Amino acid sequence: MQQASLFSSLSAGEAQILPLPDGDFRHFQHFLSNQEADAYYQQLLASLAWRQDDIKMYGKQVKIPRLQAWYGDEDALYQYSGLNLSPLPWTEALYELKVRCEKACKTQFNSVLANCYRDGRDSMAWHSDDEAELGERPVIASVSLGQVRNFDLKHRTSGQRHRLPLEHGSLLVMGGNSQTHWLHSVAKTTKAMAPRINLTFRLITPSLRG
Template sequence: MQQSSLFPSVSSTEPEILPLVDGNIRYFNHFLSTQEADHYCTRLLDSLAWRQDHIKLYGKQVKIPRLQAWYGDNDALYQYSGINLQPNPWSDELNVLRERCEAACNVRFNSVLANCYRDGQDSMAWHSDNEPELGRDPVIASLSLGQVRNFDLKHRVSGEKYRLPLEHGSLLIMAGSTQQFWLHSLAKTKKSLAPRINLTFRFVSANLRR
C-alpha cells in the first residue's frame, strides 16, 4: 500500500546541474518545503535506530565520527569499510521519502543509509560509493535535513575540487560515472553546529556482490 505524505509536494522541477567532468550530479535546492524538512528532521532524529560503528584504522578499532542507521528490504545487505549492515524494516517516514526520491530519479531504491552528524566534529572521510553490490554506475539520492554542511567533491585523476553547501530539505542525485571518477566528503569544522541528517537512498543487489 502506498503511504501518502502529510504535506503537498513542492519540489523544484529545475535542478542545478553541477559542472563536473566525468560526473553526473543534479541538485534540487528546495526538494522539500521548510515545513516538511523540519518535520522529518525532528521525527527521524527521535525514531531511527542510530548506532555508532567501529572501523579499523592503522591496525586499531576506532569509532566512526557520526551515527548511522541502515534500513531497507529484507535482502538489502550492505558492507563497507568492514562494517556489515543488516536492514531495519522501513518506517512510514522513510517510505514516504523513498517514494519521493524514486519519482525524482525514475529508479527504484531498496535501501537507505542514514547518517547523523551531531555537531561540527562529526564528519565523513573522502570516499566513493563504489561497493560491488551497488553496480558500476549506481544512482544515489542524497537527501539533507537540518544543519547546512559543505559537501566536497574531488576528481580521482585531475584533483579538481568542487564544494556545495547542502541545504535543509535539499536533494543531491549522483548518477552515471560519478562514483568511478569522483570522491566526496564532509569535513569537520570548529564551528558550533546543530545536528544534520543525511539519507542516501540506493539499490543494492546480492547478485553483484563479490
C-alpha cells in the same frame, strides 16, 4: 487555472546540474518544503535507531565520527567492515522519502544509509560509493535535513574540487560515472553546528558482490 497535481510536481523545482566533467550531479535545492523538511528532521532525529559503529583502521578499532542507521528491504544485505548487516525494516517516513526520491530520479532504491552529524566534529572522510553491490554506475539520492554542511567533491585524477553547501530539504543525485571519477566528503569544522541528517538512498544487489 493551474491544477494542483501540476503544481505539486513542479514544486520540487528544476534540478541544477553541477558543471563538472566525468560525472552526473543534480541538485534540487528545494526538494522538500521547509515545513516538510522540519517535520522529517524532528521525527528522524528522535526515532531512528542511531548507532556509532567502529571501523578497523591500522588494526585498531576506531569509532566512526558520526551516527548511522541502515534501513531497507529485507534482502538488501550490506557488507560493512567485514560484517554482513541486515537492514532494519522501512519506517513510514523513510519509505515516503524513498518513493519521492524514486520519482525524482526515475529509478528504484531498496535501502537507505542514514547519517547523523551531531556537531562540527562529526564528518565523513573522502570516499566513493563504489562497492560492487551498488553496480557499475549507481544512482544515489542524498537528502539533507537540518544544519547546512559543506559537501566537497574531488576529481580522482585531475584533483579538481567543488564545494556544495547542502541545505535543509535539498536532494543531491549522483549518477552516471560520478562514483568512478569523483570522491566526496563532509569536512569537520570548528564553527558551531547543530545536528544534520543525511539520507543516501541506494539500490543494493547482493549478488553483484564478488
